[in-house]
Amino acid sequence: MNDTVRAYDLDAAAYVAGTARMPDSVRAALEAFGARLGRGARVLEIGSGGGRDARLMEELGLSVRRTDITPAFVTLLRSHGHDADLVDPLADDLSSSEGAYDGVWANASLLHVARAELVTVLARLADVTRPGGLLRISLKEGDGDGWSTHGSISQPRHFTYWRSDALRTLVEGTGWTGVDIRSGIDGKRAESWLELEAVRG
Template identity: 50%
Template sequence: MSTDRDTVHSYDAVAAQYAAEAAAMPEWVATEIDAFVAGLGGSGRVLEIGSGGGRDALELEKRGISIRRTDISKGFVELLRDSGFEADLLDPLTDDLADPQRPGTRYDGIWACACLIHVARDDLGTVLRRLAEATRAGGRLHASVREGDGEDVSTHGGAAAPRRYVETYWREPALRSALTDAGWIVSEIRRCVGKPNDWWLSVRASRA
């Protein structure tokens, strides 16, 4: 699997709580949504990896984008379905990425915000290549990962709902190389700050 099982189970256990905590749109993500939608010309069919509580999908739909919501966490998928949205359980490393609503047609874009941090370093190239293969030529990609070195295991929550997340950190040169090797043309990698001392590398790219 592309994602550590304990990480997935942590999200399953706290899906509703996590969605509430992440409901506010960070300024840097709003900026990336603007750029992504502009790159698509204000329309298109997009595969979202790691939909979580659905915050970004709602904003993208407001802008005229058709979204296929997916997540590797069953907890998030059930939360989205309970909220009235179609959502699919999907591991981008191993599962078929084809759009069930448009058989034989590739996506116009991929939205993968703050979720590929949980993909093991050795697997990211494969995930990026599979996403590229599912995207039409010229289609757009937004992806964001934490900036840094190595890997980390972060733990939060309480005894009733402990959380354990395995995260992989990236530097721009290695990330840019992985994207290019996977079939993406990188237009920009921006350094964005979430919380203080929480730096992200935010990718704007198109399918070669």
């Protein structure tokens, strides 16, 4: 288990409590995502955490496959009666016996993926999404990468920061088209975020 996953594993309950309130920007993005997909659409969620986003998606009529790389999050989700899978999007099978997904939701989770590995993750996500399906991810805006200790997680976590142009170029080379990126979205600790949507080509 890498150090970032271990950090979440140690403080999973505290993280869930600290992120229980959904930011208005995330709610708006989820509602737009749900409206574009339509009721009954099947969504692969990467990084479900405590399940906050999945609950709203289900209220919007979507069918969500909850996944996380952190064992403690998967245990918490299952303890609340949800099906949840322990999945590393870089290495594990992402496919479903029900066929290709209509959309992929990865809110503030792929920011822990190393720069050189994100291209592989996005291509793997494209492989399990139907043509015309939607991708929505959010990443921290900035340059380089580094370790940070903040919020409810007591141990350091590794973050990779992105700029819009570099991210757009990478995504367009992994099977996704119609890339739309919003930048400069304020976070609760004065950080800046990128929100990206794309369509499976």
